[in-house]
Amino acid sequence: xxxxxxxxxxxxxxxxxxxxxxxxLLPQQSPQDRLDLLKQMLLIRRFExxxxxxxxxxxxxxxxxxxxxxxxxxxxxxxVLNPHxxxxxxxxxxxxxxxxxxxxxxxxxxxxxxxxxxxxxxxxSMHFFDAKRHFYGGHGIVGGQTPLGLGIAFSQxxxxxxxxxxxxLGDGAVNQGPFHEALNIAALWKLPIIYIxxxxxxxxxxxxxxxxxxxxxxxxxxxxxxxxxxxxxxDVDDVRAKTAEAVHLARTESQPTLMEIKTYRYRGHSMxxxxxxxxxxxxxxxxxxxxxxxxRSRLMDEGILDNPxxxxxxxxxxxxxQEAHDFAEQSPEPALEEVWEDIFTPEDQVPPLEHPxxxxx
Amino acid sequence: xxxxxxxxxxxxxxxxxxxxxxxVFLMGEEVAEYNGAYKVSQGLLKKFGxxxxxxxxxxxxxxxxxxxxxxxxxxxxxxxxMTWSFSLVTFDQIVNNAGQVRYMSGGQFSxxxxxxxxxxxxxxxxxTHSHTPENWYAGVPALTVISPxxxxxxxxxxxxxxxxxNPVCFMENEKLYGFKGEVPEGDILxxxxxxxxxxxxxxxxxxxxxxxxxxxxxxxxxxxTEGIQAEVIDLRTIKPLDFPAIAxxxxxxxxxxxxxxxxxxxxxxxxVAYQVQRELFDELDAPVIRxxxxxxxxxxxxxxxxxxxxNEERIIAAVRESLA
Numbered sequence: 001x002x003x004x005x006x007x008x009x010x011x012x013x014x015x016x017x018x019x020x021x022x023x024x025l026l027p028q029q030s031p032q033d034r035l036d037l038l039k040q041m042l043l044i045r046r047f048e049x050x051x052x053x054x055x056x057x058x059x060x061x062x063x064x065x066x067x068x069x070x071x072x073x074x075x076x077x078x079x080v081l082n083p084h085x086x087x088x089x090x091x092x093x094x095x096x097x098x099x100x101x102x103x104x105x106x107x108x109x110x111x112x113x114x115x116x117x118x119x120x121x122x123x124x125s126m127h128f129f130d131a132k133r134h135f136y137g138g139h140g141i142v143g144g145q146t147p148l149g150l151g152i153a154f155s156q157x158x159x160x161x162x163x164x165x166x167x168x169l170g171d172g173a174v175n176q177g178p179f180h181e182a183l184n185i186a187a188l189w190k191l192p193i194i195y196i197x198x199x200x201x202x203x204x205x206x207x208x209x210x211x212x213x214x215x216x217x218x219x220x221x222x223x224x225x226x227x228x229x230x231x232x233x234x235d236v237d238d239v240r241a242k243t244a245e246a247v248h249l250a251r252t253e254s255q256p257t258l259m260e261i262k263t264y265r266y267r268g269h270s271m272x273x274x275x276x277x278x279x280x281x282x283x284x285x286x287x288x289x290x291x292x293x294x295x296r297s298r299l300m301d302e303g304i305l306d307n308p309x310x311x312x313x314x315x316x317x318x319x320x321x322q323e324a325h326d327f328a329e330q331s332p333e334p335a336l337e338e339v340w341e342d343i344f345t346p347e348d349q350v351p352p353l354e355h356p357x358x359x360x361x
Numbered sequence: 362x363x364x365x366x367x368x369x370x371x372x373x374x375x376x377x378x379x380x381x382x383x384x385v386f387l388m389g390e391e392v393a394e395y396n397g398a399y400k401v402s403q404g405l406l407k408k409f410g411x412x413x414x415x416x417x418x419x420x421x422x423x424x425x426x427x428x429x430x431x432x433x434x435x436x437x438x439x440x441x442x443m444t445w446s447f448s449l450v451t452f453d454q455i456v457n458n459a460g461q462v463r464y465m466s467g468g469q470f471s472x473x474x475x476x477x478x479x480x481x482x483x484x485x486x487x488x489t490h491s492h493t494p495e496n497w498y499a500g501v502p503a504l505t506v507i508s509p510x511x512x513x514x515x516x517x518x519x520x521x522x523x524x525x526x527n528p529v530c531f532m533e534n535e536k537l538y539g540f541k542g543e544v545p546e547g548d549i550l551x552x553x554x555x556x557x558x559x560x561x562x563x564x565x566x567x568x569x570x571x572x573x574x575x576x577x578x579x580x581x582x583x584x585x586t587e588g589i590q591a592e593v594i595d596l597r598t599i600k601p602l603d604f605p606a607i608a609x610x611x612x613x614x615x616x617x618x619x620x621x622x623x624x625x626x627x628x629x630x631x632x633v634a635y636q637v638q639r640e641l642f643d644e645l646d647a648p649v650i651r652x653x654x655x656x657x658x659x660x661x662x663x664x665x666x667x668x669x670x671x672n673e674e675r676i677i678a679a680v681r682e683s684l685a
Binding site: 086088117118119120121122123131137138140146148150152154156158178181182185343346349350353354 | 386412417418420422423424425426427428429430431432433434435436453454457458462463464465466467468469470471472473502503505521524525526527550552553554601602632636
């Protein structure tokens with residue numbers, strides 16, 4: 001690769017630390033900025049805990065994939081974006097949505113299937129969307145979002161709007177064909193996209209070792225002559241620094257990057273998963289590196305945070321989550337006629353499409 | 362009125378729409394430097410440059426998904442499949458992403474995209490390359506499916522498809538690329554979802570699309586020599602279905618033959634037959650008869666393939682049965 005940034009980060013599989021080149025890419029954070037990252041992580045955790053409770057009470061149906069344990073990843077990566085940059089992810093999307101600034105009430109209402117939900121109750125847990133915040137979903141088919149992210153980045157470059165796109169996928173998705181097609185095109189056409197593999201070690205109940213050859217996963221960048229960056233997903237500062245490198249490369253040179261961010265989910269694959277494939281010891285081991293507790297200690301060392309303030313921030317996150325729950329519960333169900341809405345975009349250049357019989361009278 | 366080939370009409374449609382809207386671009390395998398595997402995109406690279414006429418790797422899922430993402434971000438892509446048979450490797454992108462994103466997002470994102478390319482059999486290219494997947498995509502609520510039979514409709518419908526704010530599956534026919542016909546001059550827009558009577562008649566209605574329309578018209582001419590007047594309706598758009606046009610004709614002739622190249626089970630003709638019996642039961646003087654591709658994979662051998670496809674002989678036999 002053409003610059004030193006690449007050579008220091010490409011296929012770096014060691015536990016990462018902030019290096020000098022990447023810190024320069026980030027503006028100095030104020031104490032409030034530092035606390036905001038903590039607040040966002042706390043909100044995701046408390047929101048997800050509230051969602052888990054609601055699922056157990058059958059207020060949330062279907063699938064519900066929780067983000068607990070992975071909070072630093074969504075918060076850290078999205079924190080370096082501009083408002084008009086694109087974000088697109090897979091079905092474990094609650095964390096990214098909240099980190100992108102989506103309204104917790106609208107998110108919880110979507111989980112409840114209510115008309116006030118961020119997808120008007122039609123998407124559910126796996127299909128959050130927010131056009132205003134350039135949040136392109138929430139996609140249910142493993143790897144299916146990876147070519148879509150490519151299209152957002154293509155359009156950003158085509159329009160010359162200076163935007164970049166973050167496209168997330170799980171470690172299980174790296175073995176889907178469309179992901180490789182997307183990596184090839186991203187590198188071939190120099191599109192401003194960052195593919196972020198959230199490596200939480202498990203694709204549902206299949207471990208990384210049983211699913212993937214050629215580890216570490218970041219090596220897959222080499223085949224496409226793409227930059228590859230590894231980050232520690234339990235450390236929000238490291239995630240931010242490494243993502244800033246990739247975003248800088250995309251924004252200034254229109255070059256794609258494949259990031260592998262090591263993380264861990266504490267809960268099952270979804271709420272329906274009892275998690276019998278892994279030991280409690282394994283989960284406990286990772287909890288020692290809990291992203292919120294790690295960051296809390298660091299902020300205390302920096303003199304930005306004390307225990308009462310932490311408790312207060314945590315109480316706020318719990319309050320917001322409870323209010324989101326109450327809002328969702330009290331929100332109206334969609335009207336039955338809503339089943340016919342939002343299928344077609346209204347036409348403005350050709351006559352409206354007519355479906356007079358709906359084919360099933 | 363000037364005459365041109367079906368492929369030239371398609372080319373003109375894309376060229377005109379790219380001139381009027383710089384959000385429109387064309388991508389696909391061999392569309393640019395090779396000028397199109399079937400020369401539909403001939404000259405477009407020279408005219409619009411590599412930013413807007415783009416050769417892709419052989420990665421249907423990759424470039425189809427790219428098109429959908431770009432459409433969600435505000436562009437208006439035309440994605441060419443070398444044939445619709447190759448769309449099967451990107452079925453997920455078309456069905457789950459183009460087909461569902463607007464609904465799943467509660468109407469926040471639009472997908473103004475055209476997927477186009479040739480489909481159909483009769484070219485001795487065997488089972489993998491001869492699909493007629495109109496009914497597969499018509500089964501997705503948000504997808505529009507168009508399959509023109511004549512150059513004027515090829516141009517006018519493709520222009521409408523490009524201007525639509527919704528995802529359109531535009532299925533051309535390889536055997537028709539060299540068909541010559543009259544095309545009106547100027548900015549013609551054929552409305553999506555409107556059938557056209559290509560031949561008037563009073564004894565029996567034949568509903569067809571794409572290449573089958575030509576087969577139906579040929580059969581109708583042969584029947585006319587015996588004094589049987591068949592009305593031939595060219596559907597032009599499979600979905601949305603122009604049922605009122607079918608109903609008006611069937612109310613006049615009281616007999617209906619459906620000619621479709623796709624396989625019989627759950628073909629689009631089954632939907633037409635259902636709606637006719639549901640709404641026009643008392644108008645029918647005979648059961649509706651479907652003439653479809655036979656329920657077998659497409660064979661390579663010429664005799665076998667010709668026997669499998671809906672042909673004039675089988676259409677005429679169906680008309681005779683209906684009138685018997």
